[in-house]
Amino acid sequence: MSNQFLDRRPRRRLLPLLLLAVVGLLAFVAVGVAIESGGAPRGPKVFTPPAAIPPPGSVTGVSPSGSPASGNTGPLQLVQGDKLINGVSVGYPHSMIGAVSAAVEYWRQIGSTLDPDRAAAVGRLVADPSWSDAPQQLAAGPTSARKALGVATDGPAPAGASVILAPVQYQLRSVSADNVQVLLLATYTTSSPAQGPQTRMGVYPLDLHWAASGDWKIPAPSGTDITDYSSLVAEPGSVQASVKGWQELKR
DSSP states (O other): OOGGGGOOOOSSOOSOHHHHHHHHHHTOOOOTTOEEOTTSOOOSOOOOOOOOOOOOOOOSSSOTTOOOOTTOOSSEEOOOOSEEETTEEEOOOSSHHHHHHHHHHHHHHHHSOOOHHHHHHHHHHHBOTTOTTHHHHHHHHHHHHHHHHTSOSSSSOOTTOEEEEEEEEEEEESOOSSEEEEEEEEEEEEEETTEEEEEEEEEEEEEEEEOTTSSEEBOOOOSOOOOOOGGGOOOTTSHHHHHTTOEEEEO
């Protein structure tokens, strides 16, 4: 993979507005500012990276470089939830492996749709009850993504328009029995009728809480967790990624 894949120079507007909307609403920061793949076709559409934000604060429960899920010494084997509701896997084990698996599923669902109704439906399934307006807030993400791609914001997405978020590695922060922050190193691929696929790499954080319903849920955003994880961006599977604390995911 070419070094251009990890080039951080702000030559192009790299962060898709979907993540600006979703991450802002979740009070998380999708960093990696979506680093663009040098091998990806270049289209006319460009995106703006976010303004600089403070460096990471203290980390609770793990070393600064992150930590594998408890009991995991190799690639983490993702597990499925015990239920499939409206295409979303829910009902994960009360363990760190369960939490990582939930985070992968939730981010994949949130970041891979251009349908506001679909995003709202996902919100109703994965958000903690304390986050009562999650469906409405998450529904704004696909609308922003459509605007960024230059397609109509209502009706079915046109043929050739898509967004796909695919987590490939993980690390844990702020670990306790019922709460954890999962960081995901993921590719984000966008496409529209006016441009070919654009693939970027980013760090996608997700706070999770073990809810009374017996599953990992996304808590209501506090609005205070603004952390820059851009220093953690690395080529998946590389020595650099390992040094930065990334652990492999296995499906």
